[in-house]
Amino acid sequence: MRNLPSRRGVMTAGVAAALSLALAACGGGSGGGATTAPAAAPSATAAVQDALSKPAELTFWTWVTGIEKTVARFQAKYPNIKVNVVNAGQSADQYTKLQTAIKAGSGAPDVAQIEYFALPQFALSKQVVNLAEHGAAELKDKFAPAAWGQVAINGGVYGIPQDTGPMAMFYRKDIFEKLKIEPPKTWAEFIEAAKKIKADNPDNFITSIDPGDAGGVDSLIWQAGGTPFKTSGENQVSVTLATDPGVKQFVSTWGSLLSEKLVDPQPGWTDEWWKGMGSGKYAVWMTGAWAPNGIINSIPKTKGDWAVAPMPQHDAAKPINAENGGSSVAVIPQSKNIPAAVAFAQWLNSDPEAVKSLNEEAGLFPATKTLLEDPAFRDAPQEFFDGQKINQVLGDASTAVKADWQYLPFQVYANSIFKDTVGQAIDGGGDLAGALKTWQDRITAFGTEQGFTLSAG
Amino acid sequence: MTAPATRAGLARPFLRLRVAGYAFFLPFFLVFLITVVAPLAYAIYLSFFQERMIGGTVFAGLGNYTRAIGDALFGAGLVRVALFLVAQVPIMLLIALLCALAIDSGRLRWPSLFRITIFMPYAVPAVVAALMWGYMYGDQFGLVGQIGDALGVTLPDLMSRSWMLGSIGNMVTWEYVGYNMIILYAALRAIPEELYEAAEMDGAGAVRIAWSIKLPALRPALLVATLFSVIGSFQLFNEPNILQKLAPSVITTSYTPNMYAYNLAFNGQQINYSAAVAVVLGLVTVVVAYVVQIITARREKTL
Missing domain, CATH: 3.40.190.10 (Periplasmic binding protein-like II)
Structure with a gap:
C-alpha cells in the first residue's frame, strides 16, 4: 500500500525468494510423447554443431542456484561462446517477465528455464522454438521417458529436459x-x-x-x-x-x-x-x-x-x-543466434559432464538415462540419510512414472x-x-x- | 523611425519571459506525459479490446467494463477495502495526530529520537517487514505461538479468515503512522509563534491551545493525510500480497481489487480485462476521495 508500482515487482520476487527455497517446485508436464517429431533438415543440425566453434554471446534466464558452475564448465570447453546467467525471478515471476519481453519484441533472453507445467503454454503460443527443427529429436533416447514426454508437445520438441521430480x-x-x-x-x-x-x-x-x-x-x-x-x-x-x-x-x-x-x-x-x-x-x-x-x-x-x-x-x-516439479530449458525465438542457443541448451542438459555437474553442483535430480542408470549414481550411500542409497529408490520412482x-x-x-x-x-x-x-x-x-x-x- | 525599435525593445523581454516560462515547464511536462498520461491513455485503450490465446485480439467495446461492474470477485474486493478504510484510517490518523502533538508539545525528552523511531517502519524494506510479521503472527512457532505457550493458552491464529483484515490493518498502521505524523508535524511547525503567545496571555493551557489553535490549523494537513490514506486503502496490495504465501487460502487472488487486477494481468494474461478493472477502480477511488473532500470542506464552513 502506498508504494510506487515499480516496487511491486521487485518486492514480490524478493518475497518469493526469501520465503521459499524451492529450486524447482510445482510442476509436471504435458504428455503426448508418443508422437514422433519431424526430422530436422540436415543443414539445421549441422548449423547447431558449427555454432559451438563460432563467437557468440547468449543470455540464460534461470533460478537454479549453483548452475553457474555448470555454465562455467561449458565456457571452459567452448570459450567462443559467452553465456550470461541471469536470475529473473522464480517460476511465475520469471514467466511474467519472459512473456512481457516476448510480446514487446526485445529484452528476452536467448535461453530460459521453463517448468514442465508451464511449457505447453509457451509452446502453444509459439513463444519458444520448436527444437525438433534443429535436430533435438535425436536426443530423445538419452532422456527418461517421463522427462521427454513433458517436452514433446503436439508433435514438436519445445525444451530440453533439465531435471525431474x-x-x-x-x-x-x-x-x-x-x-x-x-x-x-x-x-x-x-x-x-x-x-x-x-x-x-x-x-x-x-x-x-x-x-x-x-x-x-x-x-x-x-x-x-x-x-x-x-x-x-x-x-x-x-x-x-x-x-x-x-x-x-x-x-x-x-x-x-x-x-x-x-x-x-x-x-x-x-x-x-x-x-x-x-x-x-x-x-x-x-x-x-x-x-x-x-x-x-x-x-x-x-x-x-x-x-x-x-x-x-x-x-x-x-x-x-x-x-512433481522439474524444468526444461527452452530457446526463445527472439534470439539472434538460435543455433548457438540450441547447442548450449543441448550441451547443458545432455553432456555427461554437464548432467553430473547439474546433479552434484546444482542439486538437481537427473533427467538423463545415462546418469539415472549409472551405478556410481545409483549405489552411492547418502551420509545425510544415514547411509541409505536413496538414488536407487528415486531412480526406480522415475521409471514408474505414468507417462x-x-x-x-x-x-x-x-x-x-x-x-x-x-x-x-x-x-x-x-x-x-x-x-x-x-x-x-x-x-x-x-x-x-x-x-x-x-x-x- | 524610433517607434518600431522601442516596441521591439519592449516586446523582447516579454517574449523572452514567456519562452523562459515554457522552457522551465517543458521538462516536467514531458516527464508527466511519458510517465503519467501515456500509460493511463494506453490502459484505457487496452481496456476496449480482448486478446485471446486462440483467435488473436478483437475489439470488445464496453464489454470489459460491463463484465467488471457485474464481477462478484471484484465487488467483494471493493467491499473489503472499503471496510478496511472505515476501520483502519481513523485509527492510524488518530495515533499519528497524537504523536505529532506529543512532539510539538515540547515536553518529550528526546523528541527527535521519538520522531525517528515512529518514522522508521516507513523506511523498512517490504521484504524485511514480510519476514518480520510472518514470524510475529505465526501461531505455531512464531511470536504469537511462543506467547501462547508461555501463558499456557491458545491464542487466535492472526492469519485466519476472521483475523486477517485486522492483521493487515495492524501492519499498515505500523508502517504509515510515522509518515502521517511527519505531514501533521510539519503543519504544526507552520503555526506562527504569536498565536501561542496570545493564547498564553489569555490564560489558555496546553490542552486548550491544542484544541483551539493546533487542531484548526491542522485541518488542511489532516485532509491531505486522509486523502492519501483513502487512495492507499483502495490501492491495498503489498501487505496482503506479502502474507499470501503464508495464508494462501485466506488471501485469494481477488482479495483486494488491485491484487485482482494484478493476477488477471500477470497470471491470467487477461491484460485487457485487467485494464478495465484498474480503470473502474481508479474511478471509484476518485469518487470516494472527492466525497471525502466535499464532506470535510462543508464541515469546515459550518464550523
Whole structure:
C-alpha cells in the first residue's frame, strides 16, 4: 500500500525468494510423447554443431542456484561462446517477465528455464522454438521417458529436459521406529499410520498439505492414475476434475485424511513449516526427488533421521508414480543466434559432464538415462540419510512414472486460482469434490474466454 | 523611425519571459506525459479490446467494463477495502495526530529520537517487514505461538479468515503512522509563534491551545493525510500480497481489487480485462476521495 508500482515487482520476487527455497517446485508436464517429431533438415543440425566453434554471446534466464558452475564448465570447453546467467525471478515471476519481453519484441533472453507445467503454454503460443527443427529429436533416447514426454508437445520438441521430480515418500525414520510404524505401501496403510501418529500426540501430523500449491495436488491426482487435463490439436481442451477416476481416488483418500484432521493444511516452504519439519511435527513429506537438497540445507540438524520409500499406492498390484516439479530449458525465438542457443541448451542438459555437474553442483535430480542408470549414481550411500542409497529408490520412482499425464495450455493461470477454490476446501475442511468442481468451472470459463473449445466432465 | 525599435525593445523581454516560462515547464511536462498520461491513455485503450490465446485480439467495446461492474470477485474486493478504510484510517490518523502533538508539545525528552523511531517502519524494506510479521503472527512457532505457550493458552491464529483484515490493518498502521505524523508535524511547525503567545496571555493551557489553535490549523494537513490514506486503502496490495504465501487460502487472488487486477494481468494474461478493472477502480477511488473532500470542506464552513 502506498508504494510506487515499480516496487511491486521487485518486492514480490524478493518475497518469493526469501520465503521459499524451492529450486524447482510445482510442476509436471504435458504428455503426448508418443508422437514422433519431424526430422530436422540436415543443414539445421549441422548449423547447431558449427555454432559451438563460432563467437557468440547468449543470455540464460534461470533460478537454479549453483548452475553457474555448470555454465562455467561449458565456457571452459567452448570459450567462443559467452553465456550470461541471469536470475529473473522464480517460476511465475520469471514467466511474467519472459512473456512481457516476448510480446514487446526485445529484452528476452536467448535461453530460459521453463517448468514442465508451464511449457505447453509457451509452446502453444509459439513463444519458444520448436527444437525438433534443429535436430533435438535425436536426443530423445538419452532422456527418461517421463522427462521427454513433458517436452514433446503436439508433435514438436519445445525444451530440453533439465531435471525431474519423480515422487517419493521422505519420512522420519526415528518417528516411525518409535511408534513402530512400517513405511506404508498403500494409501489405506498410510491412513492407519496417520491415526497412530495423531494418537501419539494430537499436535503432530503424518504430513501437511499446502492449500496454495496446485502442483502438489496435481501430482497426487497423477499418482492416483488420473488424467483430468487433456489437450488435443491446438485448441481442444478437456477438463474432467469432476468425473476422472483418479481424481475420485484422490478425493476419497485425502477427503477422509482432511475431515479426520489427520493431515495439517499448512502452506509449505514457510518458516513455520520448516520448523514443523525440523521438530517432528510432520513425519512424512511426499514430494519430488529434488527434496533432499532442501532438507539438507533447511533442517541440517535432522541429519540421520530421514529415509526414503516409494509412494503409497492405491492399488499395490499396479504401482503408479507421478512427477512433481522439474524444468526444461527452452530457446526463445527472439534470439539472434538460435543455433548457438540450441547447442548450449543441448550441451547443458545432455553432456555427461554437464548432467553430473547439474546433479552434484546444482542439486538437481537427473533427467538423463545415462546418469539415472549409472551405478556410481545409483549405489552411492547418502551420509545425510544415514547411509541409505536413496538414488536407487528415486531412480526406480522415475521409471514408474505414468507417462500419459498432460497439463493445460494455460496451467499457470489454472494453478494460480487453485487457492481460491480447492485451497478453500483443504483449509476449511470442506467438500473437496465440490471445490474441485468449482476449480473446473473457473478453468473452463477462462479457457472459453481465451478461445479454446472446452469440454468438461 | 524610433517607434518600431522601442516596441521591439519592449516586446523582447516579454517574449523572452514567456519562452523562459515554457522552457522551465517543458521538462516536467514531458516527464508527466511519458510517465503519467501515456500509460493511463494506453490502459484505457487496452481496456476496449480482448486478446485471446486462440483467435488473436478483437475489439470488445464496453464489454470489459460491463463484465467488471457485474464481477462478484471484484465487488467483494471493493467491499473489503472499503471496510478496511472505515476501520483502519481513523485509527492510524488518530495515533499519528497524537504523536505529532506529543512532539510539538515540547515536553518529550528526546523528541527527535521519538520522531525517528515512529518514522522508521516507513523506511523498512517490504521484504524485511514480510519476514518480520510472518514470524510475529505465526501461531505455531512464531511470536504469537511462543506467547501462547508461555501463558499456557491458545491464542487466535492472526492469519485466519476472521483475523486477517485486522492483521493487515495492524501492519499498515505500523508502517504509515510515522509518515502521517511527519505531514501533521510539519503543519504544526507552520503555526506562527504569536498565536501561542496570545493564547498564553489569555490564560489558555496546553490542552486548550491544542484544541483551539493546533487542531484548526491542522485541518488542511489532516485532509491531505486522509486523502492519501483513502487512495492507499483502495490501492491495498503489498501487505496482503506479502502474507499470501503464508495464508494462501485466506488471501485469494481477488482479495483486494488491485491484487485482482494484478493476477488477471500477470497470471491470467487477461491484460485487457485487467485494464478495465484498474480503470473502474481508479474511478471509484476518485469518487470516494472527492466525497471525502466535499464532506470535510462543508464541515469546515459550518464550523
